[in-house]
Amino acid sequence: MDVTPEPATAEWGPFGRPIFDDPGARALSRVGVVDVGSNSVRMVIFDGAARSPAYFYNEKIMCALGAGLSETGRLNPEGRVRALSALRRFQHLAKGMGMPPLSVVATAAVRDASDGQEFCEEVLRETGLKIHVIDGQEEARLSAQGVLLGWPGAYGLICDIGGSSMELAEIHDGQVGKRVTSSLGPLKLRDIPGGRRGRKAHITEVIQDLHEQMGQQRDRLFLVGGSWRAIARVDMERRGYPMRVLHEYRMSAQSVRDTLRFIETSDLEELRAACGISSARMSLVPFAADVLSRLIKTFKPKDIAVSSYGIREGLLYEQMPDRLRNRDPLIEACRFAEMKDARIPGFGRTLYDFVSPLFRASPHTKMRLVKAACLLHDVSWRAHPDYRAEVCFDNATRANLGGLKHSERVFLGLALLHRYRNKRQGTAFEHLYELLDERGRKEAEILGKAMRFGAMLMVSKSGDIGKLTWQPRKKHLHLELPKEAEPLFGEVAESRLSSLARSLEAEVTVKLRKP
Incomplete structure (x- = not known):
């Protein structure tokens, strides 16, 4: 991680005065955000030091809202019921904790579905929660800001994969630069005709177009999203890596290629059990693996880092003034x-x-x-x-x-x-x-x-x-x-x-x- 030293002060030395001495910084504590994704709905409540908060509460429910969206144009009916139930639960928990209003955002599935607006209105009516549906560009920006929460001064290419979309954003000098969105989410890739050959041809075409829009991105590739974390978990298993912390886990391009081949030749159920990956997540890994293979081949990053911080942390980062x-x-x-x-x-x-x-x-x-x-x-x-x-x-x-x-x-x-x-x-x-x-x-x-x-x-x-x-x-x-x-x-x-x-x-x- 590259962290720029701060100007020294006579009293506090090179690390500056603690920010929690400032009431304005303390006001950021106990912040709750909810991410309504294509595959999961998750609530995170942050607390503690404003600049580096702990996860006071963190719960995810796999809803698969985006399953079948490519064929029907509508949200998965069963996923919709599960998502509403999850949001009702999250709102009840937040009230019980004496929380300020939750910030709720929805991404690709809700913004693309013909009944997305209807779902938002139902959630508002049933729970009082207002869902902010963000476009792909905003999703990319927030994911990049989430990475900056953990890596101030980081540079490179952010790749956030969800169930129904994949976003790219560049970061440099603590700022978010160019950003693009695509439909390369595993839930959508399952519906591409032509089997694996047709899917890989589609992935190649889309990533080539993303490369033309983003230009050369040969620095670090930051991977954000549950499917990437699952692949990283498999990489740890294959290598016999001794630490199980995914955040800031580093991989070389060659290591990723070896792991993707390992996934292809392994029994997925045995691999899932060995790595502690859920069945719902493991079912998407082969689709995400094809995307990652082409992504690395096209952009040729110098190395790859896994970020557990993404859109939810980006929402928190959004509320921070520059001094924080x-x-x-x-x-x-x-x-x-x-x-x-x-x-x-x-x-x-x-x-x-x-x-x-x-x-x-x-x-x-x-x-x-x-x-x-x-x-x-x-x-x-x-x-x-x-x-x-x-x-x-x-x-x-x-x-x-x-x-x-x-x-x-x-x-x-x-x-x-x-x-x-x-x-x-x-x-x-x-x-x-x-x-x-x-x-x-x-x-x-x-x-x-x-x-x-x-x-x-x-x-x-x-x-x-x-x-x-x-x-x-x-x-x-x-x-x-x-x-x-x-x-x-x-x-x-x-x-x-x-x-x-x-x-x-x-x-x-x-x-x-x-x-």
């Missing part, structure tokens, strides 16, 4: 967690200042991880001491955090694990360590042990806890402590400092500052 959009979602989520769960909220910034000399020459991409770790260093204190280190690792690697590559999740998890224990061997997560190179594992250990020592000096959120000086060429670590911190530097603190020095392969000296 430009913030780092990882840092804001970690700040929110510290404010909510740490024993001494605010000490994370003091700890960051304390440990940062150990990473003096590191790029911004590494320092944001150091900052995140310091903010999260104490949020799991309620966990049982015997499992605290593993809880920290599990939270970091599986939590809904935006702006983290999988290797960065492991770095953050290892740093927090070492915050509570010296050794990383003997945990249930050793198979994940391979996602981080040896240098990264060593740096995570050093950061974790530095935080483990620094936490021994935690008395207040902004007190003077001393200063570390690190001379890597001389392999010398120096600690200067203020006189008032001397009582804190006891036997356990000294042992933790020695452990840090051993990881640095350094000699250590300690000096008490004169009053």
